[in-house]
Amino acid sequence: MSEINAECLKKDFGKRIKALRTARKLSQAELAELVGVEALAISRIENGDHFVKAETLEALKNAFNISYTELFDFDSKEQEDGRIKTLIAHCKDMDDKAFEYFLLCIKAYKKTHRA
Missing domain, CATH: 1.10.260.40 (lambda repressor-like DNA-binding domains)
Incomplete structure (x- = not known):
């Protein structure tokens, strides 16, 4: 090494x-x-x-x-943490209605883009 x-x-x-x-x-x-x-x-x-x-x-x-x-498991954990932090940053200033819409979009995306 x-x-x-x-x-x-x-x-x-x-x-x-x-x-x-x-x-x-x-x-x-x-x-x-x-x-x-x-x-x-x-x-x-x-x-x-x-x-x-x-x-x-x-x-x-x-x-x-x-x-x-x-x-x-360094890479996947750091990548996951980064993704979570990004989502949190985008959601912090959302009101309840915007947040619910955001969740619906994520759920719809997951249904149509299964791995």
């Missing part, structure tokens, strides 16, 4: 761990306790400064109660 790819992996993995942790409303210290490491280790992982040992990887997977595939 090249140095650039290893650095990208550490950064992406760190972002994923932070997203999983914050989604579960855990502090770094709380996650560290669940995983059996120091809070500083969680900080270093989230910042992309350090990659995990196999034992820590297993403990993270178990702490989040997810599969390894989900643990390393």
Whole structure:
């Protein structure tokens, strides 16, 4: 693995761990306790400064109660988060009538464009 790819992996993995942790409303210290490491280790992982040992990887997977595939699912999660944020931004200023119309449009689109 090249140095650039290893650095990208550490950064992406760190972002994923932070997203999983914050989604579960855990502090770094709380996650560290669940995983059996120091809070500083969680900080270093989230910042992309350090990659995990196999034992820590297993403990993270178990702490989040997810599969390894989900643990390393960087792209789809970030893409999904971006899409959700975009939808929220467009819906924030809508009145109830506009929002209901928007939902109807989405439902109609989904009916005619099934994957």
